[in-house]
Amino acid sequence: MRGELKYDAVVIGAGTAGLVAGARLAEGGARVCVLAKGVGSTHLAPGTIDVLGYAPERVTSPAAAVDELAAARPDHPYARLGFEAIAEAVRWFSERVESGPRPPLPEYRYVGDLERNILLPTAVGALRPSALVPETMAAGDSASHDRVCIVGTRSLRDFHPALCAANLRRAGIDARSVEIEIEVERADQNTLELARRFDDPAWRAAFAGRLALKLQAHESVGLPAMLGIRDPHGAWSDVQHRLGRPVFEIPGLPPSVPGMRLYEILRSTLRNAGGRLVLGAEVVSCERDGSRVVSVAARSAGHDAHYAAPWFVLASGGFGSGGIELDSRWAAHERVLGLELRGLPGPDQPRFVGDYLAEQPMARVGVAVDGELRAEGADNVMVAGAALPGAVPWREGSGEGIALASGSHAAQLVLSRSGAPAGAAA
Amino acid sequence: MTDGVLGELMRGSLDHCVKCTICETQCPVSNVTPLFPGPKFAGPQAERYRVAGEPSVDSSVDYCSGCGICSMVCPQGVKIAEINSQARNRLKQQKGFPLRDRIITRPTWLGRAGSPVAPLANLTIDMRPLRILGEKLLKIHRDAPAPEFARQRFSRWAKGRTSPATGRKIVYFHGCGTEYYEPWEGQKVVQILEHNGFEVVVPKQDCCGLPLQSSGLFDDARKVVLRLARALVPYVRDDPDTIIVGNATSCTLMLKREAREILSLEDDPDLKLVSERTYDICELLLELHHRGELKSDFKPVNEHIFYHAPCQQQGHWIGKPALELFALIPGLEVTEGNARCCGIAGTYGLKAEKYDIAMAVGADLFAQVRDSGATEVACDSETCRWQITHGTGEKSVHPIDYLHRAYGL
Numbered sequence: 044m045r046g047e048l049k050y051d052a053v054v055i056g057a058g059t060a061g062l063v064a065g066a067r068l069a070e071g072g073a074r075v076c077v078l079a080k081g082v083g084s085t086h087l088a089p090g091t092i093d094v095l096g097y098a099p100e101r102v103t104s105p106a107a108a109v110d111e112l113a114a115a116r117p118d119h120p121y122a123r124l125g126f127e128a129i130a131e132a133v134r135w136f137s138e139r140v141e142s143g144p145r146p147p148l149p150e151y152r153y154v155g156d157l158e159r160n161i162l163l164p165t166a167v168g169a170l171r172p173s174a175l176v177p178e179t180m181a182a183g184d185s186a187s188h189d190r191v192c193i194v195g196t197r198s199l200r201d202f203h204p205a206l207c208a209a210n211l212r213r214a215g216i217d218a219r220s221v222e223i224e225i226e227v228e229r230a231d232q233n234t235l236e237l238a239r240r241f242d243d244p245a246w247r248a249a250f251a252g253r254l255a256l257k258l259q260a261h262e263s264v265g266l267p268a269m270l271g272i273r274d275p276h277g278a279w280s281d282v283q284h285r286l287g288r289p290v291f292e293i294p295g296l297p298p299s300v301p302g303m304r305l306y307e308i309l310r311s312t313l314r315n316a317g318g319r320l321v322l323g324a325e326v327v328s329c330e331r332d333g334s335r336v337v338s339v340a341a342r343s344a345g346h347d348a349h350y351a352a353p354w355f356v357l358a359s360g361g362f363g364s365g366g367i368e369l370d371s372r373w374a375a376h377e378r379v380l381g382l383e384l385r386g387l388p389g390p391d392q393p394r395f396v397g398d399y400l401a402e403q404p405m406a407r408v409g410v411a412v413d414g415e416l417r418a419e420g421a422d423n424v425m426v427a428g429a430a431l432p433g434a435v436p437w438r439e440g441s442g443e444g445i446a447l448a449s450g451s452h453a454a455q456l457v458l459s460r461s462g463a464p465a466g467a468a469a
Numbered sequence: 470m471t472d473g474v475l476g477e478l479m480r481g482s483l484d485h486c487v488k489c490t491i492c493e494t495q496c497p498v499s500n501v502t503p504l505f506p507g508p509k510f511a512g513p514q515a516e517r518y519r520v521a522g523e524p525s526v527d528s529s530v531d532y533c534s535g536c537g538i539c540s541m542v543c544p545q546g547v548k549i550a551e552i553n554s555q556a557r558n559r560l561k562q563q564k565g566f567p568l569r570d571r572i573i574t575r576p577t578w579l580g581r582a583g584s585p586v587a588p589l590a591n592l593t594i595d596m597r598p599l600r601i602l603g604e605k606l607l608k609i610h611r612d613a614p615a616p617e618f619a620r621q622r623f624s625r626w627a628k629g630r631t632s633p634a635t636g637r638k639i640v641y642f643h644g645c646g647t648e649y650y651e652p653w654e655g656q657k658v659v660q661i662l663e664h665n666g667f668e669v670v671v672p673k674q675d676c677c678g679l680p681l682q683s684s685g686l687f688d689d690a691r692k693v694v695l696r697l698a699r700a701l702v703p704y705v706r707d708d709p710d711t712i713i714v715g716n717a718t719s720c721t722l723m724l725k726r727e728a729r730e731i732l733s734l735e736d737d738p739d740l741k742l743v744s745e746r747t748y749d750i751c752e753l754l755l756e757l758h759h760r761g762e763l764k765s766d767f768k769p770v771n772e773h774i775f776y777h778a779p780c781q782q783q784g785h786w787i788g789k790p791a792l793e794l795f796a797l798i799p800g801l802e803v804t805e806g807n808a809r810c811c812g813i814a815g816t817y818g819l820k821a822e823k824y825d826i827a828m829a830v831g832a833d834l835f836a837q838v839r840d841s842g843a844t845e846v847a848c849d850s851e852t853c854r855w856q857i858t859h860g861t862g863e864k865s866v867h868p869i870d871y872l873h874r875a876y877g878l
Contacts, residue, residue, distance in 0.1 A: 046748075046756040076788070081544035082491050147807075228503035231510070235494055298490040314805065319793070323541040323786030343786040345725030345744045364544065 047349040050076045050319075052457050053339060054356040055326050055379055056366070058083030059443055060428025061358030062309035063450030067135070068356075069316035071458040076350060077318060078341050080325035082306070084364060084429075089173075089294030090268070090301025091180070092136065092447070094129060094157060095121075096172035096440020105174050105444070106130075106157040118386075118407070118433035121441070123416060124448045130157055132447040133175065139312045147311040148304055150276040152178040162186065164265060166202055166295035168193075168210025168218070172440055177301050179270050179279040182263055182289035190217040190262040193293070194254060198227040199234065201296040202267045221257045225250070234269040238300045241271045241278040251285035258286065268292035268301050275304060324348065326359075326379050334422045336380060354423050354457040357382070357410065358450065361429040367408060377410050377430070382418045385411040385432040406435045415456060416449060425453035479730060480552060485545040486513035492539035492549055497780075497810035498532060501829040505532035508539035512549040516556060525560045532826070533557060534814035535683045536780035537727075554682070554731045561685035569607040573816050574680035574689075580618070580649030587618040610824035614813070614859035616650040616851070623652035627671040632663055639667040640704045642724070642747070644717030645676050646851030654851075654866075657873040658716050658750055664876055665757065665764050674700050678732075679723040680816050687732055694728040695737060702739040705746045713747045716867055718849040719781035719815060721749050726784075749782065750869055751849065755790035758797065767875035769800030774871070775843035777806045777834060777857065779850040780814070791849065791868035798875040804841040808834035811848075813856035828860065835860040847871065 050073075054065045057079035065077040095105040095112065102108040109129060113122035121129065133156075140153050153175045155161050160172035162185040170185055182188065191211065195204030204220035211218035225237065240246045258264065270292055271278030283290040294301055313320060324341035330349075331337060338351035359366030359379045367384065369375050373394065375384050388394055388404040395403055409432025411419040416431065418424040427449040429436060436442035492508040493499065499507035511530045518526045530553055539549040561570075572579070583590040593599055600611040623643050639662055647655035659669045678693035701724075705711050715721040724747045729735050748756075757763040778789045795803045811831045812818050818827025838846055838861045846865040848854045854865035 046752075048756065048759045079544075080546065082495070082542040083544065086491050086494055087489055229506060231506070233490065233493070236500070239500070298494045303494060311807075317796075319788050321786065321788035322783070324788070325546065341786075344722055344784065345747055348787055 046346070047338065047351050048076070050074045050350060050352045051461060052354040052356065053078060053350045053352040054358060055079070055339070056083060056358035056360060056428065057320065057322070058358060058360060058364065058428060058446065059085060059305070059309065060446035060450040061356070062306070062313055063132070063136075063447055064356045064358055064425075064427050064453045065318045065320070066139070066309060066313040066316055067451055067454035068457060069313060069318035071454060073458060073461070075318045077313065077320045078324040078326055078339070078350065079320070079322055081322060084360065085302045085306035085309070086299055087297045088299060088302045088305075088442070090177055090299055090305045091163070091173035091294070092133065092153065092155075092175035092443040093172070093440040094133070094174040094444030096160060097438060099438075101172060102160055102440075104158055105160060116433065120416070120431045120434050120445050120449055122433075123414060124452055128452055129444055129448040132451040133157060133444075135451060136447055137175065140308055147307045148273075148275060151304065152276070154178050154181045163291075164207060164211055164293055166207060166267070166293055168207035168214070170214055174444065177275070177292070177304070179275055179292045179301070180268070180294070181291065183265055183291035183293060185214070185216060188263040188289065190259075191265055192258055192262045193218060193220040193265045194223055195220065195267065196223050196225045198225050198232040199237070199267055200231070202293075207265070207293065219262075223250075223254055223257065233298055234267050234295065234300050235272065235298045235303070237267075237269040238272040241269060241282070242273045244281065247278055247282055248285065251282050255286055258288070263289040263291065265291050265293050268294045268299065272300055272303060329380050331421075334420060336421055336424055339380070353461060354425070355380075356425045356427055356450075356453045356457070357418065357430055358427045359430055361409060362405070363429065366430050367410075369405065375405075375408060380418070380421065380424065382424070383411040383420055384408055402435055402438060406438070407433050409433060416452060425456060427453045479548045480516065480555075482546060482548045483513035483516050483552060486547045487545060489544070491542055491544060495538050495542045495809065497536060497538065497812070497830045498534050498826060502532070502826045504826070505529055508533070508549045508553065511556070512539070512552045513547055516552050519556060519559070525556070525563055528560055528564065530556045530560060532823070534810075534812075534817040534827075534830075536810050536814050537784040538780055538809060541783055541786065548730070551731050554685075558685040558687045566684070566686060567608060569609060569820070570684040570686065572607065573609065573819055574684045574686060575676070576645035576649065576680060577676045580622070580645055583618040584620070584622055584649050587620045591617040604821050608821040609819055610821045613819040613824055614855040616646075616855050619650055619652045621652060623648045623655040624671065624673070626652055626656060627659070632659070632668040632670070635666050635668045637667050638704075638708070638711045639669055640701060640711060640713040641669050641671050642674060642701065642713050642715040642717075642721065643671065644715060644720040646717050651851060654716055654869070657867075657869055657878070658714075660878045661754070661869060661873055661876065662714070664878060665762070670704060672700055672704055677720040677723040678728065679719055682723070682727065682731060683815050683817070690728075691732050691734060694723065694732065695734070695740060697724070698737065698740040698743045701743050705742060711746070712753070713743060714750050714753050715747065716750045716849075716869060717851060718749050718779065718785070719852070721747050722781050722784050749785055749787070749790075749849070751790040751794060752785065752787050754869075754872070755793055758794070764876070765797065767798050767872075768877050770798050770871055770874050771800040772845060772871070773802040773804070773843045775804045775806055775838050775841045775846045776868070777808065777811065777838075777846060777848045777853070779848055779853040780810050782849040791847065794868065794872060795847075798871055801871060801875075804843050806834060806837045806841075808837050810834070811853045811856045811860070813852050815852050818856060827856070831856060831860045838863055
């Protein structure tokens with residue numbers, strides 16, 4: 044027998060775009076299965092919702108800048124989605140964080156909106172614009188404090204408070220740094236292990252007691268993002284209360300604790316709505332009937348598993364995640380379904396430019412899509428997230444905005460075309 | 470492809486590691502003890518320092534429980550768990566295997582010795598002085614969960630009956646847990662399959678070798694798993710429609726993938742065929758449902774249960790089919806746990822030096838079970854069920870128990 048599972052929609056990829064598409068399809072009444080090779084990009088990202096940070100100058104208000112960007116770059120995903128789609132997706136996200144049926148992280152909130160970007164310090168003290176940020180980071184808003192004290196510990200080798208504070212001073216912020224000893228059990232400590240300790244009320248009380256002695260009047264406190272993984276709201280508000288001053292997290296190198304919280308919010312939203320999630324299931328081939336994908340084969344132990352559906356959402360990412368690859372012969376491929384790509388430099392054009400941090404010619408490569416973000420040549424495949432062409436999320440500060448809006452758009456288009464149960468699609 | 474080439478490809482997958490740390494965030498063991506530095510450190514990183522013919526650089530890889538979560542969550546496809554299992558084998562070859570590891574990895578010997586004298590054997594298992602002695606002599610922890618031998622082995626029950634001939638044959642691989650400890654689970658599997666029109670064949674069979682493999686006794690594990698493959702393969706070789714189904718999810722995973730990849734038995738044609746044709750029972754039932762072939766005469770089961778998908782079930786890379794099956798049963802309320810692991814990892818949590826780690830790993834799951842208010846726990850693996858009962862005091866059964874009840878069989 045050849046096993047085949049049938050769903051209303053199959054989503055490929057479990058990063059932000061895939062989980063959002065899956066959750067919204069499930070909420071709309073579709074039987075949905077999310078297939079992923081592994082855990083997605085959330086664990087590697089800061090956990091903020093970046094909608095538009097640079098266009099190309101630093102953006103003060105995403106609401107004002109998105110339309111301008113869309114007008115200037117008709118190939119950008121935002122030009123096809125429009126501002127209202129972004130705003131709707133961000134509203135949906137905020138609601139799910141706060142009032143999901145069974146919130147995985149009690150009372151944990153995101154704050155901010157599309158009217159004004161919040162400038163948060165990075166681990167090296169640069170200021171980075173985000174539209175929505177976890178409440179645990181919000182007090183890092185450079186507009187909201189006069190003096191900050193950046194706190195680090197030698198046991199975290201990837202976070203250097205003096206470097207962070209020095210760069211903040213360069214940006215005109217009155218910042219200093221202190222180190223605090225944390226007894227560690229292993230040489231290579233990361234923020235996740237410390238976050239688990241912050242979940243323990245007794246441990247964090249003792250930590251706050253020791254830190255309080257090192258602080259001066261009227262300064263806010265910036266800490267690496269490690270204030271709890273199970274109960275971040277409880278850990279953050281407790282530390283803030285004990286120190287009697289605003290406290291904020293600074294996201295740093297992976298593993299990203301706030302990114303893991305974001306994953307848990309999206310994963311549980313998908314599961315609570317009845318959607319399936321299959322990890323380890325790398326999609327290795329697909330069956331097509333003309334311009335439609337009929338089913339995909341995913342790796343499972345012993346034999347491939349086949350998933351058939353009238354609709355597929357491709358959210359497998361770009362070069363960063365391996366969804367798109369450049370082979371040793373300089374040919375680019377979309378690796379999952381073999382779809383056509385757009386945005387490749389022509390044979391006579393340069394493949395790289397000398398300035399490493401400038402926009403590289405390959406940066407806007409993505410799956411060729413029509414005006415509805417359907418893959419060209421595959422009528423029942425929606426494309427979402429970093430697989431889309433035309434954007435350079437890491438330069439624009441637009442990754443989560445594109446993921447939320449295109450994941451939502453894919454779900455809504457599929458629901459509207461597939462005659463989901465009446466009233467189910469809100 | 471030859472064994473050597475596959476082994477090299479598996480090891481070579483470490484070059485795909487981008488040090489993203491996703492495996493470290495998900496490892497149940499390194500998150501509770503500094504004795505295991507984590508899958509990335511012990512695997513893709515430390516492997517570069519392991520040189521053939523030279524002593525292993527450190528022995529921390531022995532604390533890997535072999536749950537396989539790291540390989541499942543890796544977005545780059547690095548064979549982390551497999552690299553670590555092979556490193557553990559090489560380490561144990563250098564350091565020697567304790568007598569304990571040669572005993573507890575032989576469920577067939579234990580079962581054959583214990584089940585004929587089940588009442589006496591069970592009494593012995595419960596006797597505190599003997600357990601303390603066992604800890605001192607054999608390093609089997611005195612508090613580790615020990616199942617009771619069943620008075621009648623599953624195969625004895627199966628021998629006394631024949632499935633109605635329907636022409637739709639299916640081969641049942643019951644594993645040692647069903648054979649010696651929980652024969653009723655096997656009886657339920659047979660009855661559910663027969664109810665759905667299958668003619669169930671129960672071949673003479675033996676251990677899959679997983680306990681040997683996970684303790685690093687690779688040579689013995691190879692002999693045991695190949696013997697099982699030889700026993701099963703005649704039933705599927707000439708019949709492309711016949712499959713093998715099992716309820717012991719870690720043992721079916723051993724047949725499907727682990728024996729071939731970890732033990733480097735990729736080339737064995739019998740094992741290959743058995744591997745491709747083996748199904749987990751819930752995987753099979755869900756596929757039948759999707760094809761419209763699963764009987765749906767389910768009566769209500771008014772229970773609130775907690776479901777824990779064990780690591781080795783997750784390792785099939787098929788998601789959690791039990792949850793979709795539960796949704797077919799009227800009245801059944803299910804709380805899905807999201808703890809990673811119960812800690813036992815087959816025989817890991819029995820070992821005196823690892824028992825406390827196993828209990829620390831399981832603490833999250835035990836708390837979730839207690840907080841859920843559920844009256845029973847469903848879980849696909851027998852050793853995990855015993856550990857869950859040990860950690861929570863709650864009854865734990867295989868997911869198919871609820872289908873069996875709903876069918877009224």
